[in-house]
Amino acid sequence: MAGGAAQPGAELLNFAQFRDSSAQRLAYGYGARSLRELRAREFGRLAGTVYLDHAGATLFSQSQLTSFTKDLVENVYGNPHSQNVSSKLTHDTVEQVRYRILAHFHTSPDDYSVIFTAGCTAALKLVAEAFPWVSPGPESSGSRFCYLTDSHTSVVGMRKVTMAMNVTSIPVRPEDLWSAEKLATATSNPNCRLPHLFCYPAQSNFSGTRYPLSWIGEVKSGRMCPVSVPGKWFVLLDAASHVSTSPLDLSVHQADFVPLSFYKIFGFPTGLGALLVNNRTAPLLRKTYFGGGTAAAYLAGEDFYVPRQSVVERFEDGTISFLDVIALKHGFDALERLTGGMENIKQHTFTLAQYTYTALAALRYPNGAPVVQIYSDSEFSSPEVQGPIINFNVLDDSGNIIGYSEVDKMASLYNIHLRTGCFCNTGACQRHLGISNEMVKKHHQAGHICGDNVDLVDGQPTGSVRISFGYMSTLEDAQAFLRFIIATRLRPSDGQHLLQATPGEAAVPRAESEVQSAVPATMDRCSPSPQEDAPTGSQVWNDLPTAVDAVALHPPLPEATRTQQTPSEQAAGVPEGGLGPHVVTNLYLYPIKSCAAFEVTKWPLGKQGLLYDRSWMVVNHNGICLSQKQEPRLCLIQPFIDLQQRIMVIKAKGMEPIEVPLEENSERAQICQSKVCADRVNTYDCGEKISSWLSKFFGRPCHLIKQSSNFQRNARKKHSKDQSPGTTAALSLVNEAQYLLINRSSVLELHQRLNTSDENRKVELFPMKDLISRFRANIITNGTRAFEEEKWDEISIGSLRFQPASSSLSADKQIWMIPQHHEVPLSGSLWSLEHGACLCFGALSQMPGDLH
Structure with a gap:
């Protein structure tokens, strides 16, 4: 990186001074475990690359893949539904992984069951279809499906299932739940057991905001109700984003349903998730379809079907992805060995996020205007309220937003991998960017759809830029990103030389000769006229x-x-x-x-x-x-x-x-x-x-x-x-x-x-x-x-x-x-x-x- 006399606001924040000035103890790295050696040994493929999309998918370690491959080469794993020796090995290994998952979340098979799914989205769909909804009738107003507007598309999409049963869906804004005076109280009726479901994310995948886990107990006990209706509230905690970099203690915060995707934690395998179901809630779940392995008995020519007794056996239709499940064992081993556990990951990633947030928020143009607008509900004061995600838009010196597609393209030229758009979270996008429902519809009519590159419509942003850190992220990653912003936005002026961010080392293309005359000299070519x-x-x-x-x-x-x-x-x-x-x-x-x-x-x-x-x-x-x-x-x-x-x-x-x-x-x-x-x-x-x-x-x-x-x-x-x-x-x-x-x-x-x-x-x-x-x-x-x-x-x-x-x-x-x-x-x-x-x-x- 080239250095020089930078104009005010263009110098990188000194990391050592930042840590010394922090009001809290900030941890970087994993103690005696060298982060530099970890990156070189386990993530050598990242050389020259700044990967800042861990909220999208984190990266698997070399040792996880090596040990998993060695396991497959040395053992014979058969279909767990069979009874032979290889199948028994698979069954026992899968059950051991279930136990390992529950231990990771500080609980046990006595309290929770692990249902393997194709991912977090499949787990949410399972809950939507199996929850004991009660349709409205003469003697009942029916169940309520309530969700925080700062939720992933897969949560909001559950309302299509409830609509088919005439169950009312109610979106709740975060500010309404945060305001104690606005909380509804349940109608006093201890005999009413009408089931309602409240869904919220432990961590916003848009902004990294961490919502209180205490809400789980408050809602289930009736001390805090999203809407004032009689009945019993169950809680679904969307943990997919949160558990990628933080521990979750289900012995303390006993949500009824906890969906997650394992690639968010380990990077591999993809296409595998789980629904953790509280065993006290499990008997209430209803099943319609049944697939291979879920039936205790059934008849092909008559409507006779007896489901298996355990909730896991009833809901895991067909043969699970058992080899991918076995890969999880090696993922847990590698994560523990490399980092010492999720608490260390939580502290390390938050330190990087807090440093980057502080440096990014301080960047100013010569006229004093901010370089970025950050979308956050916190001041990045604590990992209890903020995850390692920074969401922002880049501004020009007049305060106009630079389209996220331009930022994305320039970042790719610097070999910086980030994410742009609304991140499958339209509710949070609307709230932070001030986009009304009418504007969303207008943008769609103008041709904008989720995931495209239409970043501005009539000068207004349709999305933003997101960077996120993972357990293998380094200070060099954070500083490379900051240098990229400085180099591309804070242009030299008044003879001063700014810090210049040089992208990852690579060969320079052959330069074409500059032609001073209108007729260029003919270069040596092997082609005739x-x-x-x-x-x-x-x-x-x-x-x-x-x-x-x-x-x-x-x-x-x-x-x-x-x-x-x-x-x-x-x-x-x-x-x-x-x-x-x-x-x-x-x-x-x-x-x-x-x-x-x-x-x-x-x-x-x-x-x-x-x-x-x-x-x-x-x-x-x-x-x-x-x-x-x-x-x-x-x-x-x-x-x-x-x-x-x-x-x-x-x-x-x-x-x-x-x-x-x-x-x-x-x-x-x-x-x-x-x-x-x-x-x-x-x-x-x-x-x-x-x-x-x-x-x-x-x-x-x-x-x-x-x-x-x-x-x-x-x-x-x-x-x-x-x-x-x-x-x-x-x-x-x-x-x-x-x-x-x-x-x-x-x-x-x-x-x-x-x-x-x-x-x-x-x-x-x-x-x-x-x-x-x-x-x-x-x-x-x-x-x-x-x-x-x-x-x-x-x-x-x-x-x-x-x-x-x-x-x-x-x-x-x-x-x-x-x-x-x-x-x-x-x-x-x-x-x-x-x-x-x-x-x-x-x-x-x-x-x-x-x-x-």
């Missing part, structure tokens, strides 16, 4: 320079504004007093997606854009496309295309060049399916020879695949008022459009903002030649004002006409700092940056004729 062997019906780019006619349908800038030049415009050669000639200075294609560029001075156009542009991609052993985010060394792969010989030559340092045919052999091609930007594409494998070459270079199994020539993938275009709805653009393996264009003037403007100088020397963190290459554009232009391209609605290059894929961008005036070593897919439709500097556009038509 493309006109000699251009495909029939294709068009060819003329020798550079090529004039660009940019048509802006937006109102022109005021003349006073147009005559004021910026330093970047002067450096780019824009004439004083108006726009200069628009000239194409460079032409690049990227034959292999995410690999190095191939520069040309003239090139054929195909129906999908520049011929062979992004026609190939590298995939891993599972067929998943690799990008520079996962494999930075992709940028060191240099492809060259020889149209005359119909081959692509691939080079890399330390490797012998290898040739790949441009077209597939239809008789020998191995067809496969891959995915690009959520689209399924038909591809074929380019063979074992190139696969071995790539696998050797990357040190892991890889394949080169190419989009099938008979497969067409169309762009998802937002049609303009002048565009026919039937007009579509055929795509190669690009993300969203056929071409990427970049304006050198815009990059110069960005270059100046990213670089600062001190009193002694020039500090150039982002050289211009490197910065241009980060955008991975096909067409580089010169002669326009910075960001003038944002107003272009149509572009002509020679006889070709183009339509921008997105003609209007966000009004956000801030610029995110861009790390040097990653592919940056900036485009109007991918990044909502007004100062995006890179425009994504697709060919509409050519005159005369049609590209398609």
Whole structure:
């Protein structure tokens, strides 16, 4: 990390001083157990990665997986419903794990039973379907289903089951339960046993707020009732988020139902959860469906069914996921050995959260405005009231919210893994962000759905950003995140040099040479003139320079504004007093997606854009496309295309060049399916020879695949008022459009903002030649004002006409700092940056004729 004289509010909070100044004892790490050694030994795969989504899923340790695999290799585990020796071993091991689970929560089989489910959601669904609801009738008002609005979707979804029985569902706001004077009292009727169910989370998965466990006893005793109705209240405690980093003592807080998911605690296995049922409540549960293993006796030809006696045997339909259950034993062993127990995890993760919260809340712009808005019900004063979750939105210096999708994309470039949206908790999202019911409906009508990237609607946020810590999180993780916020929001000013957050070490892509003249020097290429062997019906780019006619349908800038030049415009050669000639200075294609560029001075156009542009991609052993985010060394792969010989030559340092045919052999091609930007594409494998070459270079199994020539993938275009709805653009393996264009003037403007100088020397963190290459554009232009391209609605290059894929961008005036070593897919439709500097556009038509 680079350091320097930071302006006020930009320096990292000193951790030692923070601990010394704390009013309470703060624990970091696990005593004699070295956290640094733990990370290196158990989580080596995290090297260079900052993982801050433990509330979504924590990470499994290496030793858990190793011991579990060893167990499976050395033992034979059969179906527990059988009676043979291997089945008996499975049954006994599963029962031992049940006991281990109950001991973990400080209880025993005398008080609770463990019903294994597919996860927390399945456990909640089981309660909704099995609870002894009483429908309203002449002599009864019926049961009530009451839930805290700060609840996961899976809790709120229980009301669909109760609605089918005409049972009333009642949402209760946290502030109403926190206000003692607003608490309802039960109608005095000791003989009324009408069952009601109250659900609330031990910890909010949105904000990390920890709700009082004392509510369990208060509600069950009748001293605290969510609504004033006669009857008996049962309590479901959603413990999924809470138990991931904190102990839960069920001997003290005896909830009737406790659902949870084990991957939240151990990271592995996924798809396995449990419902802990209080044995005093268990006899009340009703069962309709019965599956294998749950029946003591039944008849196939007659309505005769006798359930098994124990609640576990009655509700575990079919064969449980017994191997995953066995994995839990190794999870408990590893967790205890590595950390010493959940109390230590609770203290460690809270310390990290409190430090990060304190540092984040103190960040200020030079004008004093806060950098973030944090959504919390606590001051992070104690782990009893706050879990290791921080929820926030980033602000600009005017107090406007920066969309969470932009934060997410920038974080990914710094290899920081976080989560954005509403986190399946719309109630908490509405409460903290001030989103009304009408606004939620309006957002949906505007096209926003849960989990998408629509982060702002009419300037209002639809969600937020969440970071969360796990037992293996470190101070370095917290500080890397804080440096990321500082580097991307607190820009240098007044000659001062801020702390610069350098993302994880990775190879830097080969920089494209900056061209000072309008006609670039021709680089050494193995291809002849493309006109000699251009495909029939294709068009060819003329020798550079090529004039660009940019048509802006937006109102022109005021003349006073147009005559004021910026330093970047002067450096780019824009004439004083108006726009200069628009000239194409460079032409690049990227034959292999995410690999190095191939520069040309003239090139054929195909129906999908520049011929062979992004026609190939590298995939891993599972067929998943690799990008520079996962494999930075992709940028060191240099492809060259020889149209005359119909081959692509691939080079890399330390490797012998290898040739790949441009077209597939239809008789020998191995067809496969891959995915690009959520689209399924038909591809074929380019063979074992190139696969071995790539696998050797990357040190892991890889394949080169190419989009099938008979497969067409169309762009998802937002049609303009002048565009026919039937007009579509055929795509190669690009993300969203056929071409990427970049304006050198815009990059110069960005270059100046990213670089600062001190009193002694020039500090150039982002050289211009490197910065241009980060955008991975096909067409580089010169002669326009910075960001003038944002107003272009149509572009002509020679006889070709183009339509921008997105003609209007966000009004956000801030610029995110861009790390040097990653592919940056900036485009109007991918990044909502007004100062995006890179425009994504697709060919509409050519005159005369049609590209398609």
